[in-house]
Amino acid sequence: MIYTQSGTAVEPSVVPVGGSAPAGVPAKRRPRRILVRLGALAALVAVWQLAAVTTRNPSFVPSPKAVWSQLILTSTTHDGVRGYSGHYLVEHLGISLRRILIGSVLGTAVGLILGVVMGTVPWIRVVTEPVVTFVRALPPLAYFSLLIIWFGIDETPKLWLLTIAALPPVAVATASAVYGAPIGLVEAARALGATRRDVIRDVVLPNALPEIFTGVRLAVGLAYSSVVAAETINGVPGIGGMVRDAQRYLQTDVVVLGLLAIGLSGLLIDAALRTAENRLIPWRGRS
Amino acid sequence: MPSNPDVVLAAVDVHEVEHVYGTGRDAVTALGPISLSVRPGSFVVLVGASGCGKSTLLRLIAGFERPTSGAVRVGGREPVPGAGAGVVFQQPRLFPWKTVGGNVDLALRYAGVPKPERPGRIGELLGRVGLHDVAGRRTWQISGGQQQRVAIARALAGDDDLLLLDEPFAALDALTRERLQEDLRQVTGETGRTCVFVTHSVDEAVFLGSRVVVLTHRPGRIALDLDVDLPRSGVGPDRLRALPEYAALRTVIGQEVREAAGGR
């Protein structure tokens, strides 16, 4: 169930670029999968060029070349204007990534603690599960209005939004993994003299780590797709704010550039998380 | 007959024990009533058909279950998991997030062995079960037989007087199984531990046990309780298996196991 939801939830942040290999490809075939992705990317650029040439309307479909020159323009100071809206593209992206990082870390930390408690204390699970599921079902924009009323329009509501978006998948994944700890291993630890705390630290948590990691990747994906929503209000600097401004002025090439920046950085971050996962959890799928 | 509890404090004392799983209409009497007293240093093998309550009896002795009626005592006290007995299960149940050495290290830590002493003890314990140079390996990088050896080393880490083994070699191929049987006999002989070993293999029972207890089918009761007087020292495993007394015991116990299992 988490897996299907991960599929639909992560995709929006990853797909804009185009090529995306099916989920669940074994780690050994990762280099090949990256190749496939690059190939799909190249094909997309070709199709894109063709579309730009045939439509002949840069406001509708800007050519790859136009987007490329926007990349140069937004990354340099020209005619006394610094990048876009006074910030370079990397600065817009950096600010957004910083927000994603803070939201993901906070959401993961709280989700982890909540998940462990939910997985070990049955009545807390009964009480909190519907709440978590409810929040999870809400689109981030739905509660963003409330956060604006409570926290104003600056940084605070944005970080709250990302934290709230990132928290449920980690909490749910952790709770189910902790709850489903294998009795055989728990008994083995107890037979060796483990206390209750030992069992949680040495068996339950390590056993849950693969699922927790899946939850974290989901959380980062959700924070990623929420950051654009969070930056619809007072979002500059920020990649979402940049895209929104560009849309207002029909600067389609900047919009596409922003999408590419979001999608590509999303791919890189997901790849980094997968690498970390394989390093940190060599026993994944072995137990 | 076996031990007299008045003379020596029994290592394990099972008194009028009955065990029922579930309640009401779902209730299943898995075991008993059964009484059994295990003398310190002896190697008791429980044999019986599958489902007769062997694991249940072992779990009662390990402290994982409380008897529905009757009493279980280990070293004179009510058993608690992790205190007083090492346990080896049918599956190795190694922690895959730990290396082989890490698994033994964890057991030593739970046993209260201070950190500086542990590396030496890990090598010593693994060596005792015939493993060398595997401490750094991942648990899935060693064979099933080696994994079970690690499980035995881990169970020995606590230095408890009692070792409980529940069909530990049932999942292994015949060759590996014989090797491990021989090594287990040597290890327990050297360390003077009391063993309660569960199996459904008659051959394994005769080879390992200084005493063989045959259980009836469910609910398991004692069908036969036999001291095995085979020469234990100075005789190699192949010589031992070739002895006429060995074959005779196999026949007697085999018959009893088949009869005890009823028409199953």
Ligand SMILES: Nc1ncnc2c1ncn2[C@@H]1O[C@H](COP(=O)(O)OP(=O)(O)O)[C@@H](O)[C@H]1O
């Ligand atoms: N946790 C349990 N709940 C209900 N019935 C059980 C449970 N464990 C074992 N039993 C039943 O008790 C009987 C004895 O089981 P067990 O001790 O595992 O037998 P053995 O180890 O000799 O094969 C079996 O009929 C089994 O189905």
Ligand SMILES: [Mg+2]
């Ligand atoms: Mg059994």
